[in-house]
Amino acid sequence: MPLIVLLATTLVLAFSSLVALFPAAIAPELAAALGVSSATVGLQVSLIFAGAMLSAMIGGPLTRRLGPCRTSQLSLGLLGSAAALLAIPSLPVFALASLIAGLGYGMTNPSASVLLVRFTPAEHRGLIFSLKQAGVPLGGVLAGASAPALALTVGWQAGLLTLTALAAGGILALQRTRQAWDDQREPRTQLLVTPFAGLLLVWRQRALRHVALFSLCFSAIQLSVSAFTVALLVEDLAFGLVQAGLVMSAVQVSGVVGRIGWGWVGDRLGDRLITLAIIACTTTAGALLVAVMTPAWPQWLVVTLLCLLSLSSLGWNGVFMAEITHLAPPERIADAAGGCLVFTYSGVLLGLPLVTLLHGLVGRYTPLFALLGGISLFGLWLIRQARRALVLRDAGEAYHHIER
Template identity: 80%
Template sequence: MPIIVLLSTTLVLAFSSLVALFPAAIAPELSGVLGVSSATIGLQVSLIFAGAMLTSLVGGPLTRRLGPCRTSQLSLALLGGGAAMMAMPTLPTFALASLVAGLGYGMTNPAASVLLVRFTPPERRGLIFSVKQSGVPLGGVIAGASAPVLALVVGWQAGLLLLSAIALLGIVALQWRRESWDDQRDPDTSWLATPFSGLDVVWRQRSLRYVALLSLCFSAIQLSVSAFTVALLVEDLDFGLVEAGLVMSGVQVTGVVGRIGWGEIGDRLGDRLMALAIIACTTAVAALLVATMTPAWPKWLVIVLLGLLSFSSLGWNGVFLAEITQLAPPHRIADAAGGCLVFTYGGVLLGLPMVTLLHSVVGDYTSVFAILAGISVAGLWLIHQARRARCMDRIS
């Protein structure tokens, strides 16, 4: 049962990431169709996470009402519907579709947290949550490898419609586990009456508050790296579109390895905040190195450094979510996860527009990666504050 739960939650998250990053992987192609810049296409990810923020507000009570399995099915339905709407080649429809897909994205982690806490031992949660969170870079791998090829072979619209078909298959596959996974649901839970209950749980407990703010910083870095890697390679470093897509897939693979590795490190250290501090330092160094890249650099070195940045900047999520389950009251884990993820998605909403604005000012992507290093250093201060607050929470 734990293996099936882990596989199911990982695949649902991978699909949500695939839908979110599919347009970014073909940004130069879409920019011509929609009549906007490739950087503007990257803002589509911000719209997805705006929708995710809305459903994160009610993720805890909604999961209690529907059950984690039915919530995951609803998530897939919204993601698949959003992908189908994105196939309509108009900018307003594309923007609305991104918001709809985001509503589905926001339901994935509260539901998965309930299932994983129920079926996995506390001392292995860092690794288990990290394996599940590896679905995010795994979705990026699939997007980078498939989206440019599909765009050239069958067209980008057919590729998006294929995602809708995959969502339908996922809904059907989950149905056979619904009875056993949703046996603890409470149909009388009012999920709209207290939309800010998760935020209240997070803000009242100082350690959760600082961890939530840390996720805002880390998510801004992570999605900036994922959303603009192809554009960075094509526009600044003279890579071809398909070549850049393959590089994106490769560096996302290092993100998958990083998530699993950092989860294991956090469990072995017995201090997941220390693991997050090491991640912050590695990310800062890697981002500064990327900021110095030029087209004269050997392509293998570009790939290695982007892999290092991906290994760290995409590796934090499982450690973060496992720490939430340790800090949160046992009966409010879904609420705490949803509340913290509001801040996480807020980092995407702030980070991607910031990178887009900086790109419009300086004219290249490499220069703005230096600011990501600064954000990572700010994360170190938040980790320090979280450690102090955690100690005080335990004393009290």
């Protein structure tokens, strides 16, 4: 059962990433059909994460009401419907479909957290959550590999409808497990009585609040590293475009390795806050080294340092998600996951425009990595505060136990 749960949650997350990134992988074809620029197609990411923020806010009560399996099926249904709508060459429909895809995307992690906590061993939770989070870059790899090929062979619209068919297949496959996975659901749970319940839970518990703010910082760092590596290499460090593209692939692979590796480290240490602190330290050091790079640096050294930076800056997610399950009350894990992810998605929405704006003022990418290093250092301080809050909480619980 644990392996099936891990495989199912990973594939659902990978599919959500595939749908989210599929249009970007066929941006020229889609832009021509819509009569807009490729850059306009790229704005779809903002709409997706706006939708994800909305559904993450009710992810907890929705998961309790429907059950984690049915919530995952609903997520696939929204993602499949969005893919079908994206096949319609209309800009308003494209915007609506992107928002719907985001609603489906935001439901994946709260339901997955409940399933993984219930059906997998706690001592391996860091590695398990990291393996599940590897579904995000896996979806990106699948989008890059399949979308252009489908567009050339069967057409971009048929390619998107293929995703709708995959979503339907996933819904049917999950139906076999629904009775066992949703047997603890609470059908009378109100969805919109307190739509900000998850956010309030996170904000009121200091340790959770600081870890959520850490995710805001690191999602902004992650997006910046992913989005600007090629431009950094070409414009600031005299790499060729093809070379830079290969380095970008290596950076993404390093991120996947980092996600799994840091999850294993967290389990071995038995302390995921310490693991997040180590991630923050290595990210700070790596970003500051990138900030002082010049075209005179050997290319092998540049590539090595960027890959080492991505191990941490792209590899923190699984440890973060696993720590949420440790800090949250057991009966409110889905609420806590949804509330924390609102902060995470906020970092995605804020990070790219901020770095883009600063690049317009500075004119180079390397100095901006010093800013990313500063944000990472602030993330380290947040983890220190989370640890202090956790120590105080545990001390308070011990005191009340003695009093009783």
